Amino acid sequence: MKTLKVYIPGIKFPSISVTGNYCALSCAHCGRHYLEGMKKITRLSLVDKCFEMEKEGYFGCLLSGGMDSRLKVPLDKFKDEIRTIKEKTKLKINAHVGFIDKEDLEWLKYIDVVSLDFVGDNEVIKRVYKIDKTVNDYLKVLDILTEAGIRVAPHITIGLDFGKIHWEYKAVDILSKYPIDVLVLNVLIPTPGTEMENVKVSMEEALKVVRYAREKFNGELSIGCMRPFGKWREEFDKKAILIGVDRITNPPRKVLEWAKQSRNVEIYFECCVM
Template identity: 40%
Template sequence: MISCTTPATLYEKCLELSSKGAVGVLLSGGFNVEGYVPFEPFLDTIEKIKEQTTLFISAHTGLVPEWLAKEMGRAGVDLADFDLVGDDSTIKSVLGLQKTVKDYRSSLSSLTKHISYVVPHICVGLHFGKLLGEFRALELASEAKPSLLVLLVLSPTSGTVFEKLAPPSVEVFKKVAIEARLMFPGIDIALGCVRPRFHNRHELELAALQSGVDRIELPDERTLEAARKMGMVVKRLHACCSVPDDVVQS
C-alpha cells in the first residue's frame, strides 16, 4: 500500500489517483491501544477529497467509538471494512486488546448507523488456528444486515505468534463458510485476501466455491477453471473484495 502519513500526502495522492482514473481507494493503518485506526487527523482531508473527486472511499476502521463512526460518515467514507470477533478470550489473548465481544457489537452498530456500506470480516481460526467465536461472529454480523460478508483464514505470518502454527484445515473453513451461506442466503460472500497462499491454496478456494462463496480475491487459475466447470460465470473486478459490484462497474 502507498504510505500517506499526513493529511497533506493523503490529499495529494488521492487527487493524483483520481486524475489517473482510479475508482476508489482503501484507507488503512495500524490500530491504536483502543483497537482502531486513528483517523481523527484525516477527517477534514477525507471530506475535501470527496468534494473534489468521485473516489469511492473504503476504510479499515477497527473498534471506532460512535463519535468517530459518525464523523467518518460525515466526512464521506463510503464503506467500512470491519473485523468482527466473537470470543472474549480471542480478543485478549490473540489481539492483545482489553475489549470484549460487546465492544465489537457496539462498534458494528455505530458504523451501520453512519456509513452506507459496512462489511464484516470474520477470520476462521483466529484463535491460534482453532474455531472459537466464528459462529457467534456470524450471528453478530447478521444484526447489521450487511450487503456483503468477507471470510478470512488465519495464515502463519513470519515474526508473529502465528509463525509456527498450521492454518485451520479446509474442512474447518468449510464448516464456517457453509453456515455463513445458510445464514446469509441473499448476499455475496467473499474469500478475502488474508488466507494461506502456499498451503492447500487450491483446495481452500475449491471448498469456498462448493460452500457457496461468490467472490475470491486473486484466485488460482485452477479455481477459475473449476468455477466454470460448475457452471459459474466468472467476472473480474478490479477492486477490494468488499466493494459492491455497482461501484466497480459504474
C-alpha cells in the same frame, strides 16, 4: 447460473497506511507485518496522492493503518482530507477504523464502506489482540455504523485463535442478525515472525465455517484476501466456490479458469466489499 464476483484489488485499489509501519498493538497473528506492504502517506500527501491516483485510472483505495492508543485507526485526523477526496474525485474509499464512537460519524459519512474485523469471543480478543475489549465493544461499533446508515462489511478470520476453530460459528450467528449485505471470511495465514508462524489451520474445518455461513447469512458471502497461498488456496477456493460463495478475492488463475466452466464470472479491480 449464479454469478461469481472475482475481486483483484491490488492493481487499481491500493491499501494505504495513514500510520506508516506504526501500530500501538503487537497482535499475535500480525505483529505489524501487514503494514509493511501498504503505501505510506501523511496528512499533507493524502489528497495529492488520491488526485494522482484518479488521473492514473485507479478506482479507489483502502484507508488503513495501525491502531493508536485509543484503539482507533486515526482516520479522524484526516477528516478534512477525506472530505476533500470525496468531494473532488470519484474515488471510492474502503476504511479500517478500529473502535470508533459517535463523534466519528462526522467523517465516516464520507466513507463508502467500513471493513470491520469482528471477533465473537472475549477470550480470543484477549489472547490475540491483547486488549481490554469484549464482544460487546465490537457490537457497539456495529450499532453506531448501522444505525447511522453507514455501510459496513464485517470480516471474520477463521482460525484466529491460534488455529483453533470454534468461536467463528457464534460470530456468524451474531452478524446474520445485522443489516449488512456482505460478510467476509478470511483464513489465518501463519505469518513468519509472529506468534502464529507455525500454526496450521485445517482446511476441512475452515470449509465447515464457510458452509455454515452460507446457510445462515442471507447477504453476499465473500472470501477475502487473507488466506494461505499455494496448493492450500487452490483447493480451498474451489471448494468454497462449490459451496456457493458470491465473491472471492485474488483466486489463483487455475481456479479462475475452472470457475468459468460452471459460473458466470465478473471481475472487479477493487476490494471485495465494494
